[in-house]
Amino acid sequence: MLGKDGPVKKVQWVGADNNVVVITAAGEIDLHQSNAFQQSLMEPLEQNPSRVVVDLSEVSYMDSSGVASLVKLLSRAMKQGIDVRLAGLNERVRSIFEITRLDTVFGIYPTVEEAVVSE
Amino acid sequence: MLGKDGPVKKVQWVGADNNVVVITAAGEIDLHQSNAFQQSLMEPLEQNPSRVVVDLSEVSYMDSSGVASLVKLLSRAMKQGIDVRLAGLNERVRSIFEITRLDTVFGIYPTVEEAVVSE
Amino acid sequence: MNESTSKLTCAPVRMSVFSTPSHVAVVRVAVERYCALLGFSKRSAGEVALSVDEALTNVIKHAYHGKEDMPIEVVMESTIVDQRDALRIEIRDWGTAIEPDKIKSRDLNEIRPGGLGVHIMKQCMDSVDYIPLPQRGTKLVMIKYCNP
Amino acid sequence: MNESTSKLTCAPVRMSVFSTPSHVAVVRVAVERYCALLGFSKRSAGEVALSVDEALTNVIKHAYHGKEDMPIEVVMESTIVDQRDALRIEIRDWGTAIEPDKIKSRDLNEIRPGGLGVHIMKQCMDSVDYIPLPQRGTKLVMIKYCNP
Ligand SMILES: Nc1ncnc2c1ncn2[C@@H]1O[C@H](COP(=O)(O)OP(=O)(O)O)[C@@H](O)[C@H]1O
Numbered sequence: 001m002l003g004k005d006g007p008v009k010k011v012q013w014v015g016a017d018n019n020v021v022v023i024t025a026a027g028e029i030d031l032h033q034s035n036a037f038q039q040s041l042m043e044p045l046e047q048n049p050s051r052v053v054v055d056l057s058e059v060s061y062m063d064s065s066g067v068a069s070l071v072k073l074l075s076r077a078m079k080q081g082i083d084v085r086l087a088g089l090n091e092r093v094r095s096i097f098e099i100t101r102l103d104t105v106f107g108i109y110p111t112v113e114e115a116v117v118s119e
Numbered sequence: 120m121l122g123k124d125g126p127v128k129k130v131q132w133v134g135a136d137n138n139v140v141v142i143t144a145a146g147e148i149d150l151h152q153s154n155a156f157q158q159s160l161m162e163p164l165e166q167n168p169s170r171v172v173v174d175l176s177e178v179s180y181m182d183s184s185g186v187a188s189l190v191k192l193l194s195r196a197m198k199q200g201i202d203v204r205l206a207g208l209n210e211r212v213r214s215i216f217e218i219t220r221l222d223t224v225f226g227i228y229p230t231v232e233e234a235v236v237s238e
Numbered sequence: 239m240n241e242s243t244s245k246l247t248c249a250p251v252r253m254s255v256f257s258t259p260s261h262v263a264v265v266r267v268a269v270e271r272y273c274a275l276l277g278f279s280k281r282s283a284g285e286v287a288l289s290v291d292e293a294l295t296n297v298i299k300h301a302y303h304g305k306e307d308m309p310i311e312v313v314m315e316s317t318i319v320d321q322r323d324a325l326r327i328e329i330r331d332w333g334t335a336i337e338p339d340k341i342k343s344r345d346l347n348e349i350r351p352g353g354l355g356v357h358i359m360k361q362c363m364d365s366v367d368y369i370p371l372p373q374r375g376t377k378l379v380m381i382k383y384c385n386p
Numbered sequence: 387m388n389e390s391t392s393k394l395t396c397a398p399v400r401m402s403v404f405s406t407p408s409h410v411a412v413v414r415v416a417v418e419r420y421c422a423l424l425g426f427s428k429r430s431a432g433e434v435a436l437s438v439d440e441a442l443t444n445v446i447k448h449a450y451h452g453k454e455d456m457p458i459e460v461v462m463e464s465t466i467v468d469q470r471d472a473l474r475i476e477i478r479d480w481g482t483a484i485e486p487d488k489i490k491s492r493d494l495n496e497i498r499p500g501g502l503g504v505h506i507m508k509q510c511m512d513s514v515d516y517i518p519l520p521q522r523g524t525k526l527v528m529i530k531y532c533n534p
């Protein structure tokens with residue numbers, strides 16, 4: 001499901017033990033894109049990363065469908081003991097997390113680098 | 120007519136003898152804006168500049184109404200022996216001059232600086 | 239909004255679309271641009287666009303259960319509400335009517351994927367009214383004041 | 387455009403606006419976004435948006451002589467023309483009907499401000515058809531193929 005039309009453009013394994021997965025999304029994530037988005041978010045969990053970082057720096061817009069995909073990722077990851085972090089949210093995307101008060105539930109980092117290396 | 124709502128944001132006199140006027144426009148210039156645009160373009164002609172440079176680098180979009188305003192400026196200026204140059208056109212704005220073949224009628228320069236100093 | 243802006247921009251814009259998820263974006267950009275004409279800040283215009291997106295998403299999911307070829311009408315217009323300039327957006331569907339007790343605000347402390355749409359609309363707009371229609375479907379009326 | 391895109395995005399979008407110059411931009415952004423859904427390049431989508439802008443500008447100026455409260459209908463849809471995927475845009479007014487001999491292409495070597503709109507539309511679209519209507523007004527149908 002890494003079709004060029006879905007919002008996930010890249011999946012990379014990084015970190016000392018290659019155990020952090022960075023998922024890079026782009027574009028506008030609404031109802032039209034949220035199924036593809038969710039599927040691409042879930043796939044890397046099968047390889048049991050210790051941490052998932054979702055790079056949203058190229059996501060210009062997100063509605064509650066996109067947020068719901070991330071919440072589903074978080075719920076599943078928490079059950080597996082996997083840490084989920086979001087990075088690079090623009091002001092507009094950040095505000096939907098604030099409105100829904102999910103900004104306190106996700107770890108939100110300014111950059112992918114910080115999300116990868118912070119404790 | 121230098122209202123903050125019109126497309127012309129700045130009018131500056133530059134050059135060795137202060138005889139070149141640089142008119143800076145911004146935004147989208149269509150039917151809604153073209154009257155205000157035209158009026159702001161014509162005003163400086165009264166001070167008899169030797170050259171008019173229209174800075175379009177912050178104009179994101181223009182239709183034939185905007186082009187018509189510039190053609191009216193050119194016709195009037197030519198009668199007064201004043202040189203008209205356009206600068207900083209983005210690809211989209213440039214293409215409407217190409218489609219209407221007016222790219223050969225106006226002097227079109229990459230930057231305001233070049234438009235001001237070139238012979 | 240002064241007299242002249244109001245004369246030029248107040249006219250309503252109506253969009254008739256089908257319940258196709260990809261078309262939500264087409265309505266969204268038009269609404270956002272309409273807001274800009276009315277003098278809304280970028281942030282406020284974005285909030286209105288998001289609210290319309292959430293409303294259309296709900297129509298597609300709940301009124302039409304994912305069927306993609308059902309009609310939706312959106313009307314945006316500038317109006318006066320309580321003596322203040324306001325944007326009024328009406329969204330109408332002809333699907334399963336809303337059950338008013340389902341749209342009560344949810345407990346946000348509960349972490350679950352659904353139930354965010356109506357909460358977002360209520361946060362972003364000054365008023366959100368769902369009117370189940372006698373024949374079929376729902377009419378949603380949202381208001382946002384122009385100068386907060 | 388493959389089967390699945392086509393099922394998702396082909397549905398028509400209809401916009402009913404008034405002849406208000408500032409609203410041309412609202413239609414323009416919606417059309418441009420619709421083109422993006424159909425897979426048009428940024429450049430092609432921009433050409434379609436410009437053509438719609440020029441058509442609406444002409445309706446406001448020539449069909450309605452600057453009157454700002456007259457109706458205009460715009461329908462964009464994806465269709466098949468000559469066995470090729472195409473975007474079809476229909477723009478209808480109820481004003482002074484067009485005189486077909488006025489829309490002949492002008493001599494571009496003449497430097498004058500007017501007469502550019504129809505030329506631009508013909509350059510940017512694959513076909514441009516003006517149909518004066520028996521009762522009142524004009525219907526304009528413009529086609530652009532999806533994959534040139
Ligand atoms: N247009 C509509 N027609 C019918 N029911 C609706 C409509 N909009 C919302 N609803 C109902 O309101 C509920 C709450 O919507 P919302 O807050 O967006 O959360 P979610 O869509 O995730 O359930 C929905 O579950 C649905 O029952």
Ligand SMILES: Nc1ncnc2c1ncn2[C@@H]1O[C@H](COP(=O)(O)OP(=O)(O)O)[C@@H](O)[C@H]1O
Nearest residue numbers: 444445448449483484488489500501502503504
């Ligand atoms: N919707 C319309 N209704 C009536 N006449 C029209 C319409 N659109 C175009 N025309 C006619 O076609 C002519 C050419 O239009 P155009 O090329 O855009 O140049 P301009 O608008 O500068 O005259 C107009 O002058 C007008 O007579």
